[in-house]
Amino acid sequence: MAKEITSREEDYSKWYLDIVRKAGLADNSAVRGCMVIKPTGYAIWENMRDQLDKMFKETGHVNAYFPLFIPKSFLSKEADHVEGFAKECAVVTHHRLMNNPDGSGVVVDPSAKLEEELIVRPTSETIIWNTYKDWINSYRDLPLLINQWANVVRWEMRTRPFLRTAEFLWQEGHTAHATSQEAIEESQLIHEVYARFAEDYMAMPVIKGAKSANERFAGAVETYTIEALMQDGKALQAGTSHFLGQNFAKAFDVKYLNSANKEEYVWATSWGVSTRLVGGLIMTHSDDEGLVLPPKLAPTQVVIVPIPKPSPEIMEVAAKIKKELNAHGVSVKIDEDAKKRPGFKFAEYEMKGVPVRIGIGKRDLEKNQVEVARRDTKTKESHSLDGIATHVVELLDVIQSNLFNKAKQFRDDMTSEANDFKTFEELINDKGGFVSAHWDGTVESELKIKELTKATLRCIPNDAVEESGKDLISGAPSSKRVLFAKAY
RNA sequence: CGGGGCGUAGCGCAGUCCGGUUAGCGCACCUGUUUUGGGAACAGGGGGUCGCAGGUUCGAAUCCUGCCGCCCCGACCA
Secondary structure, rough: OOOOOOOOOOOOOHHHHHHHHOOEEEEEEEOOOOOOEHHHHHHHHHHHHHHHHHHHHOOOEEEEOOOOOHHHHHHOOOOHHHHHHHHHHHHHEEEEEOOOOOOOOEEEOHHEEEEEEEOOOOHHHHHHHHHHHHOEEHHHHHOEEEEEEEEEEOOOOOOOOOOOOOOEEEEEEEEEOOOOOHHHHHHHHHHHHHHHHHHOOOOOOOOOEEEEEOOOOOOOOOOEEEEEOOOOOEEEEEEEEEEEOHHHHHHHHOOEOOOOEEEEEOOEEEEEEOOHHHHHHHHHHHHHOOOOHHHHHHHOOOEEEOOOOOOOOHHHHOOOOOOOHHHOOOEEEEEOOOOOOOOHHHHHHHHHHOOOOEEEEEHHHHHHHHEEEOOOOOEEEEEEEHHHHHHHHHHHHHHHHHHHHHHHHHHOOOOOOOOOHHHHHHHHHHHHOOEEEEOOHHHHHHHHHHHOOOEEEEEEEOOOOEEEEEEOOOOOOOEEEEEEEEEE
């Protein structure tokens, strides 16, 4: 009633913004393109971060922190890299303000101009490789496996909460290796970690694959990507892992002595995922009633609502259930608000995406039971108080896998094949989703398709089967299919 | 950067065309009463430099000039 969400069918973009706002995830801020991440939104990010951090550490990485600012000269050392980021950098030119002589506030003090401008990092390859130069001398210093959790700034023309903001939070891994093979394996390992995180924790199915040269990260030799499909049929690049070859080692002169006492350039990778994942999470599962969160990432997994309001008997049972669930590692909130009515609370927690709601009323207690409601299916059932904790723990698992299966079913339904351009165009325009088609490997065909349909080459899937076919544009022979889609 | 739209209470809006008592409505908020198993009702109450700066006028949210900001759609991008 009071908090209607625009339906997905009516306006998908508005629906997304409504969810972000009404579920209390983020607000626009006083700064154009920058959002305020509110406690609930940040809690989701924290859960993502904690899990990813654990996975990085399990695969041998450690965290460090590098400066927010990068000397301008650093950015120009790798040609492709600067080309890729130059257009969207924030630049610091001065270091002091002063009172305006006319009394109208503060102005930049012209005498405080910096010798060399500083760039607010859009990504940290350059400052990190400049540092690695000092850290790496011998093959015994390798591999160097470092990650940092940080904020970066990319001055985007058009922004949307989580999906694209001028400032965003992310992690960026930067590793150095003695051999090309080892670096490639590292980038593929992280690619796997990202895919596993997306599927097992976010319940978001992804296609693993490589980027075309055209879509590659600025300065990379190879970019591996995980691509997810949103409910409006558009693809979302959810995480990328790059094999950087020796590009940055050469640009920053990072060499090591091998065991034969011979000097060699090191091999590099970099990889990152950002708060964009929160946007992907929202768009993968949520519905017209509000946010839907997979249990593994939900800040509150279970909410207990006393019906019609808290009473000593109900609160006693609620506290007992909470304690048991906490013992299983489940996060539980008991709603103690005596003023709001149950119906209001039900709608509110649905809006906020809490996976399981337990309703406890006098009538339930008389029958030694409670009401258990699922957010994903919007169904509810009564369950005996005996064994309730175990039941809920199992239910959370069921919800987690149901969300994944539902999303995967959708993704599969929305993946089509096209063998000629006309079919391709119709699929992209009318149906959306991924379209699998043959491609001759040239940037010309890829750009032509983008120009004609706005679809981009999302990836060359790892599991693409060998199969002879013809490029949609040039008709040139191709040995496997690649995936196209309109993307965020 | 192109196109469109909007700035009036925390949020959503009306009022602006055609200037005129004390700027209004819904939600939210505070107090009270009655309620309470799917978004309660009633009563009372608090909250506004009407985006900013000039100008016209006896009088400006309203007319004029300039500026600023934000949102949406595109191109660019994680």
